Amino acid sequence: MNYDVLVVGAGFAGCTLAQKFAEFGKKxxxxxxxxxxxxxxxxxxxANNVNVHKYGPHIFHTNYEEVFNYLKKFTGFYFYEHRVIGYIDGKYVPIPFNFKSLELLFEEKKSLEIKNKLLNVYKNMDKVSILELLNSDDEVIKKFGEYVYDKVFVHYTAKQWNIPIEEVDKSVINRVPVILGYDDRYFQDKYQFMPKNGYNEIFNNMLNNKNITIKLNTDSKEVINIDIEKKNILVYGEKFDGKxxxxxxxxxxxxxxxxPLPYRSLNLVFEDRLENYYQPMSVVNYPNDNKFTRITEFKYLSNQIVKNNTTILKEYPLTYDYMNKEHVPYYAIFNERNLNLYNKYCYCLKDISNxxxxxxxxxxxxxxxxxxxKRALDLFEEIKGEK
Ligand SMILES: Cc1cc2nc3c(=O)[nH]c(=O)nc-3n(C[C@H](O)[C@H](O)[C@H](O)COP(=O)(O)OP(=O)(O)OC[C@H]3O[C@@H](n4cnc5c(N)ncnc54)[C@H](O)[C@@H]3O)c2cc1C
Known part of the structure; x- marks a missing residue:
């Protein structure tokens, strides 16, 4: 095969590595x-001309200046700070939970008491994790933690992961903060932007290099064969010494x-509607009501103007079945058993150095x-000079 590098998969991981190797002069x-x-x-x-993200809404945000600068080579960006509201007890309130959410859901005296406690106990902090609230010695804070846990977390997470709440990895619970103030942005990252002409343009520009050949509708099974005993890789039936x-x-x-490695999947249901806008914001979470977890309205994400038409997406969590070709493996399910299984697969490949x-x-x-x-850029630096 007349190539130095074979990349399987043309998402951000694969395209970043393909782009870097091509720029480095490799085929x-x-x-x-x-x-x-x-x-x-x-x-x-x-059909109504509204642009949508086919595999679920994707919002760009980062604290890595290196990544932001890298992407700027392939697209212009417009400033976009993501905001989400949740439908809780019949009201739309900011998510993550902040002081405005508190004021909307508690009566004035109670919300003042909770706010003062939080500000006193978590001095100089912008946010606090839900786990920390639950473990507090202060009765008022603990009770408030239980409220947020119940209203924002338990049902959403139960829908999303379909496992008992006690089995959900702590890192998932820790992702849910309470904001100690009125900052209602969903992310607090330094760089929050969306690509000016959408994501497709970024990928087209990344792969637009004479050193890159793209083959679509091609499963790696048709191309690669790994001979674990001989410790080598066959590409189109021939030993391949490239990467x-x-x-x-x-x-x-x-x-x-x-x-199979277990995943959660999603049934993504798009609805085209004959109205200018369907909901007040790009994303509304439904932690308690309904079987879907959230509704996204794409026109808010793209700033696209399409009169009297809009498209929304409802996400219904689903158990991933690897035999079902319609299913997409979206979220790896972290637990000890699954990580051990993953490591077992990795172990098989440990002697294949390319x-x-x-x-x-x-x-x-x-x-x-x-x-x-970031991971792909780091990997490139690690391996670019390897023989
Ligand atoms: C619902 C959802 C929403 C998300 N929202 C955000 C967000 O708002 N912001 C954010 O920063 N991140 C978000 N993410 C995370 C983001 O999707 C991932 O960071 C990104 O997809 C990772 O890129 P990747 O290249 O690793 O994987 P992918 O984008 O999945 O690319 C992998 C590619 O490999 C191909 N492939 C797989 N197997 C084979 C094979 N055998 N042969 C050939 N090709 C193969 C697939 O077809 C696919 O094109 C979200 C994730 C999900 C699930």
Whole structure:
């Protein structure tokens, strides 16, 4: 094969590595089993002309200046600070829970008491995790923690993960803060922007290099064969000594020989509507009511003007079935058993020195977009000079 690098998967992990190696003068072949590049950030136009994110809403935010500067080579950005409201006890309130949410849901005297306690106990802090509130010695704070846990977290999380709340990894619970003030932004990162012309343009520009060949509708199974005993990789039936970067699921690559790695999936239901706007904000969470977790209205994310038409997306959590070709593995389910299983798969590949794993599927972990780009940039620096 006349390539130096083979990249499997054209999401941010694969495209960043393909782009960096091509810029470095290497010949790169990038394949994806889907009919498009862009991975889960892919956008498409509905019949009503509204642009949507086909695999769920994606908002860019980061504290990594390096990642922001890297992406600026491929797109312009417009300033966008994401705000979310939740439908709780018949009211729309800011999420994450902040002082405004408190005032909307508690009567004046009680909300003042809680606010004062929080400000006293968590002096000089902008936010506090829900776990910390639950573990507080102060009765008022503990009770308030239980309220937020119950109203914002328990049912949302139960819907999302479909496991008893006690089995949810602490890192997931820790992601839910209470903001100690009126900052109603969903993220507090330094850089919060959306790509001016959408995500597809970024990927097209990243791969627009004469050193890169793209093959779509191509599953790695048709291309790669790993010979674990001989410790080598066959590409199109021939031994390949270049680098192989794999960003797909590891269990699938190794024919599920130890069983499937569990994921949560989503049933994404788009609805085109004949009205200017459906809801007051881009995202409304439904922690308690309804079987869906949230509704996204895409026109708010893109600033697109389409008169009297809008498209919304309802997300229904789903158990991932690896045999069902319609299912997408969205969220790795972290627990000791699953991580051990993942490590067992990794162990099989440990002696194959020209094979690298990168990305949310290949590494079986949750990455935000910026974190996966950072990981790919770091991996490139690590391996670019290796023979
Ligand atoms: C619902 C949802 C919402 C999210 N929202 C945000 C957000 O708002 N902000 C944010 O920063 N992050 C968000 N994320 C995270 C973001 O999606 C990930 O960081 C990103 O997808 C990781 O990129 P990746 O390249 O690792 O994976 P992917 O984008 O999934 O790309 C992997 C690619 O590999 C291909 N592939 C897999 N197996 C094979 C194979 N065998 N052969 C060939 N090709 C293969 C797939 O088709 C896919 O195109 C969200 C995630 C989810 C699930």
């Amino acid at each position: 790169v072949l990038i394949i994806d089993k889907r009919a498009h590049i862009g991975g889960n950030m892919y956008e498409e136009k509905r 192989v970067i794999y960003t797909g699921p590891l269990d699938e690559l190794l024919n599920y020989k130890y069983g 094979f690298y794993l990168c990305g949310r599927l290949a590494e079986y972990k949750y990455y935000n977009m910026d974190a996966v780009i």
